[in-house]
Amino acid sequence: MSDTPSHAPVGSIMPKWVRGPQDFVGGIALMAIAAFALWASSDLQGMHGFSFGAGTVPRMFAGLLLGLGFAITVVGLVTEGPHLATYAWRGPLFVSLSILSFSITIRPLGLVVSAFLTFMVAALGTHETRWRETTIVGIVLTVFCSFLFPYALGLPMQLWPRFLVQ
């Protein structure tokens, strides 16, 4: 995995006149979010008389965020600041994939299959995983969850795949 470099990475994509790339990019992203919110709430009713409509407060906050994002961007432009941190790809990718696989499989395949699958996919998130050990822990944890959630806690949850139950 990668360490966060304290110096400028070679071949940085940021032009030289941006002195604090971390804040610069962060501010622009916030402005984008605010602009998106302004657009998304544009169909809502505004003020009528002195009473607020559904869209008044969301637009107010979005406008405020736009301003703050702009200020942060300017700060990033004119003051010396940290460079963009490097992102690792392995952790985020496999943790996201495992979350995704859980949400796709939990309904049709049930807790047992879904929990074990999620565990194994998440374990791909680091290269230090030892497969024999991980498989054993995954099985133990799946059994534990299968008792804890549906039985001990009484949460309505399907254990086995739908096509097997029927």
Added chain:
Amino acid sequence: MPDLFSNLALGFHVVFQFVPWSPAWLGGVTIPIPANILLCLVGALVGTLVGVLPGIGTIATVAMLLPITFGLPPVGALIMLAGIYYGAQYGGSTTSILVNIPGEATSVVTTLDGFQMAKQGRAGPALAIAAIGSFFAGCVSTVLIAVLGAPLTKLALAFGPAEYFSLMVLGLIFAVVLAKGSVLKAIAMIVFGLLLSMVGSDIETGASRMAFNIPELADGLGFATVAMGVFGFAEIIRNLDAGAEMDRDLVQQKITGLMPTRKDMIDSAPAIVRGTILGSILGILPGGGAVIASFAAYTFEKKIAKDPSRFGRGAIEGVAAPESANNAAAQTSFIPLLTLGIPPNAVMALMVGAMTIHGIVPGPQVMQKQPELVWGMIASMWVGNLMLIIINLPLVGIWVRLLRVPYRLMFPSIVIFCAIGIYSINNAPVDVILAGAFGLLGYWLIKHDFEPAPLLLGMVLGPLMEENLRRALLISRGDASVFFTRPLSAVLMATAAFLLVLALLPTLRKKRDEVFVESET
């Protein structure tokens, strides 16, 4: 005063209550069990566990356990969740002292002197002082909640919408002042949180706002979902960046002589008292909480010490003060929640979630209409603290052994528990995906040095703020000056403005940064 005693008596009665329990597998036999005591114990145990294990925080745990509390009676549910919060403060100190790994952000400063003491073979006294300090702080703050609860509730009844709005503005400004790093970025995070809270249907007209016809968004973004993403998943992804193999050189020597010497006690007693006072104050303030309390207490001790160079080399005050402060703050942060219905930090916001699940709207009326709930919870804190001191000191070996579980096995387990936890809140797979998306957002925020805590606070206070703002302006017929002409509201607004100016002044900013620098050296 007699009120106080009768209230506390009611509380203890609730805690020690026996309820009939007839599980199906006993075939209709009913046995009385002290359910609330047991739930308190479970909370304290889980809290200690979470506190000991780095890589999983209080916020994620409380969010994870929310669905579990569905089936419990409201008092029991809140007692358990509260136990997790203050239990984590105890557990965090154990690993800080023994292995130099803070299990919880609140015990980061404890590593400075605690681990040094352990290296000098004085791990026993360090652990004992941390526990004694925490227990003392727990007792004092329990009494404080009981004393302040009733008068603050009366004050709260004098609050109109304008005052509520101003108070929340003040709370958010406090969060900014006490947050780490740039003031501008902290404010931006709060506003971002406020904006996120707008998703869903409008309270007055019922119009769908920014929901894009996605049915799962019609009721708004779930607070637990966002909290789990930003604090649970993002934390895991971030930890994986550094590589799963964490540095865990355990202190292998036996812990001998748990009892501190007479000199230790004399040295640490004033530090415990100062830590408790400072922690209690910072806990009550909205936006404060246990993390800032422990940092502030440590810095304060170092400032007033005759020989500051002792700090960082195993000064017992450096363990006593922050550990008392974080426990005091963890408990006093219940005060604004119970009296005003305003959550001062993210964990308290989740408590609001737990209350809403059971149909309780937090606020001054809770104390009047459901006294057994409030006082039961307060009394349970004292009982829980007593349990924790018993759990922690003799069983310290077990907790440390838990640290040998490598992170490469721990993180997939946390992912599963988080996923199942979110799924079971609404039985909605989409919620899990949303949490994952917020995990990635949280990771991005961390990379850009944005603090996620103010975002959550903004998200919680958003709907309350909007409601009170609209109501206040409706009553005043659109006249915005109402916030500055009503005396109570004007005072709150002026305080907020004053604080914001202070936070922007360069001298204070330097001071504030100093407090946090302690953790990095």
